[in-house]
Amino acid sequence: MLAKELISEVVPSLKTSDSGLDALNWMEVFRVSHLPIVNNRAFLGLISDVDIYDFNKAEEALGNHALSYARPFVFEHQHIFDVIELASRLKLTVVPVVDKEENYLGLITQSDLLQTFAGLIAAHTEGGIIELELMPRDYSLAEIARIVEDADAKILSLYVSQPVDADKLCIAIKLNRIDVGPVLNAFDRYDYSVKATYVGDNAYDDTVKKNYDALMRYLNM
Structure with missing residues (x-):
C-alpha cells in the first residue's frame, strides 16, 4: 500500500x-x-x-x-x-x-x-492471536509459518516488536481460526515460549467491533 x-x-x-x-x-x-x-x-x-x-x-x-x-x-x-x-x-x-x-x-x-x-493487519477478520517470546537469534519467519501451517492454520498477519530494555522479541500472530489449540500444541512441541493468547468469542468480537466502530465515528465527525 x-x-x-x-x-x-x-x-x-x-x-x-x-x-x-x-x-x-x-x-x-x-x-x-x-x-x-x-x-x-x-x-x-x-x-x-x-x-x-x-x-x-x-x-x-x-x-x-x-x-x-x-x-x-x-x-x-x-x-x-x-x-x-x-x-x-x-x-x-x-x-x-x-x-x-x-x-x-x-x-x-x-x-x-x-x-x-x-485492514492490513486483518483486524476485522475473525481469528485467534498468539504471542510468542524468543531471542532474536531464534527468530525464523519460515519456521514459524511452517509450524502454523502444519497445524492446519494460516497466518493472516504477523508483527515483531522488542520492548525497550528487553532482550527478547515479541511475535504477535493473527490466525485464520479461533481454535488455536492445535497451533499452541505445535509451538509447545518445538519448545517455543507462548507469552499470551487472545481467543475471540462472539461477545468479545462484538465488543471489539463496537469499540472500533465508535472510534471510527469519532474520527470522522
Missing part, C-alpha cells in the same frame, strides 16, 4: 493568504489539528492549531505565522509503514504527500491511515 493510494479527496489545503481563523474553521470541520499550506503546487509547510493559538493573531494571514513543522511529508511512492512512522514520530493528524519534484499531491488523514492499517 503506497502513500498515493491513501490521499484524501476531501480535506483541503490552505494558502498563505488564508487567515488563521480560516485554518481553525477547516480543522474543526475535518477534526484534524494540522493542515498543509500550499501555493500553486508548492508545499510550504504544515501549520497546527497550536501555531495559530500561540501567534495569538488568528485574523492574520498564514504567511505571517511561524510553523512548528517546517515541511514534513512523504513521497507518493513510499509505503504505508513510512507514513505511519512519520505520523507517529511527529504526532500528526495529517501527512502531506508530494511527488519526486516535491510538488504537493494531497494529504493522508489519521483516520484513513488507521482504517487502512486495520
